[in-house]
Amino acid sequence: MAAPRSCALWDYYGRRWSRVMRGCWLPRLRSSWPGNPLGARLLSQQNQATKTHFGFETVSEEEKGGKVYQVFESVAKNYDVMNDMMSLGIHRIWKDLLLWKMHPFPGTQLLDVAGGTGDIAFRFLNYVQGQHQIKQKRQLRAQQNLSWEEIAQKYQNEEDSLGGSQVMVCDINKEMLKIGRQKACARGYKTGLAWILGDAEELPFDDDKFDVYTIAFGIRNVTHIDQALQEAHRVLKPGGRFLCLEFSQVNNPLVSRLYDLYSFQVIPVLGEVIAGDWKSYQYLVESIRQFPSQEEFKEMIEDAGFQKVTYENLTSGIVAIHSGFKL
Numbered sequence: 001m002a003a004p005r006s007c008a009l010w011d012y013y014g015r016r017w018s019r020v021m022r023g024c025w026l027p028r029l030r031s032s033w034p035g036n037p038l039g040a041r042l043l044s045q046q047n048q049a050t051k052t053h054f055g056f057e058t059v060s061e062e063e064k065g066g067k068v069y070q071v072f073e074s075v076a077k078n079y080d081v082m083n084d085m086m087s088l089g090i091h092r093i094w095k096d097l098l099l100w101k102m103h104p105f106p107g108t109q110l111l112d113v114a115g116g117t118g119d120i121a122f123r124f125l126n127y128v129q130g131q132h133q134i135k136q137k138r139q140l141r142a143q144q145n146l147s148w149e150e151i152a153q154k155y156q157n158e159e160d161s162l163g164g165s166q167v168m169v170c171d172i173n174k175e176m177l178k179i180g181r182q183k184a185c186a187r188g189y190k191t192g193l194a195w196i197l198g199d200a201e202e203l204p205f206d207d208d209k210f211d212v213y214t215i216a217f218g219i220r221n222v223t224h225i226d227q228a229l230q231e232a233h234r235v236l237k238p239g240g241r242f243l244c245l246e247f248s249q250v251n252n253p254l255v256s257r258l259y260d261l262y263s264f265q266v267i268p269v270l271g272e273v274i275a276g277d278w279k280s281y282q283y284l285v286e287s288i289r290q291f292p293s294q295e296e297f298k299e300m301i302e303d304a305g306f307q308k309v310t311y312e313n314l315t316s317g318i319v320a321i322h323s324g325f326k327l
């Protein structure tokens with residue numbers, strides 16, 4: 001137990017230190033010693049290191065978070081309807097498949113990062129409730145001589161209907177969480193669900209806390225994917241599972257051609273017509289093309305310390321589910 005904790009501490013302070021260096025000492029070196037060759041070299045390294053992409057645009061790492069925030073702030077209200085329109089409902093099947101792969105047991109503690117409007121969380125609650133009901137019915141049938149009150153009590157205990165399972169939805173965007181909370185209210189989800197504002201790169205949770213970590217269509221938007229993966233590893237219990245549903249690389253040339261046409265010619269148009277927002281949907285299709293391939297992403301997950309890493313392509317690789325374990 002001591003080793004992973006000290007490793008996590010080391011990672012945590014290592015990252016903090018690198019931020020302090022980037023955010024505080026390097027700019028000071030620039031201003032105090034403009035002619036200093038060490039300062040100049042460090043600064044040129046810093047400038048190279050802090051460039052990233054926002055879709056096909058090159059931006060600084062500091063800028064990217066704000067731009068991603070604006071995108072999801074802008075799409076939040078139309079997010080669900082846009083997904084159904086763009087995919088003709090196919091995104092629902094992909095999300096169901098993620099849950100079937102997870103196959104949570106009663107009592108599972110799930111952290112859904114970049115959980116947005118709650119699609120994964122609601123599926124999780126429905127799934128565990130379904131599983132729990134099946135188990136409860138089996139138990140009731142097996143027990144002889146139960147009174148009607150005892151049977152009714154079992155059915156009415158709402159907390160117990162989840163068998164102790166809980167899901168925490170963590171997202172960086174207030175607007176997405178707001179829509180998620182409204183949906184939860186409208187659909188009558190009362191227990192086993194919490195909404196937390198937080199960054200995938202610096203999760204506001206203790207080490208070794210969750211059985212499962214999910215991230216669906218979220219990791220592509222994160223500035224430091226490696227950091228988010230390390231955080232996923234930190235917050236999972238030993239034996240815990242990482243599951244990521246994300247756009248990936250299409251493995252069929254004909255589908256790939258049609259998909260490209262559809263992505264660049266249709267999706268931004270749908271974005272403009274339905275949500276009055278061409279730019280956000282252009283960012284969506286561009287960011288998909290910037291995301292690493294199935295194999296590259298698998299390696300990144302392994303580099304974060306996960307084991308038994310596998311992936312499954314869905315719809316010819318339009319999306320893939322990556323899975324890994326903290327062992």
Ligand SMILES: COc1cc(O)cc(C/C=C(\C)CC/C=C(\C)CC/C=C(\C)CC/C=C(\C)CC/C=C(\C)CC/C=C(\C)CC/C=C(\C)CC/C=C(\C)CC/C=C(\C)CCC=C(C)C)c1O
Pocket residue numbers: 071072075079082083086087088090091217255258259261262265266267280281283284315318
């Ligand atoms: C800002 O960031 C975001 C915002 C968000 O709202 C969401 C996300 C995260 C994303 C999701 C949660 C999932 C959202 C889903 C998608 C982005 C769509 C994924 C795409 C598909 C499932 C369809 C894949 C398409 C193909 C394999 C190619 C087949 C395409 C065709 C037959 C149409 C080809 C199109 C042309 C040649 C262009 C000209 C056509 C027209 C003008 C007619 C328009 C046609 C339609 C509207 C029909 C749409 C057809 C389909 C959806 C095809 C379905 C069939 C199959 C999968 C085989 C986020 O980060």
Ligand SMILES: C[S@@+](CC[C@H](N)C(=O)[O-])C[C@H]1O[C@@H](n2cnc3c(N)ncnc32)[C@H](O)[C@@H]1O
Pocket residue numbers: 068072113114115116117118119120170171172173176198199200201215216217218221222223
């Ligand atoms: C495409 S949505 C996915 C929402 C949901 N998981 C789903 O499958 O429908 C991407 C989400 O990632 C969130 N996000 C982007 N960067 C993030 C970060 N650094 N930390 C946490 N969430 C982030 C956005 O706010 C947005 O809600």
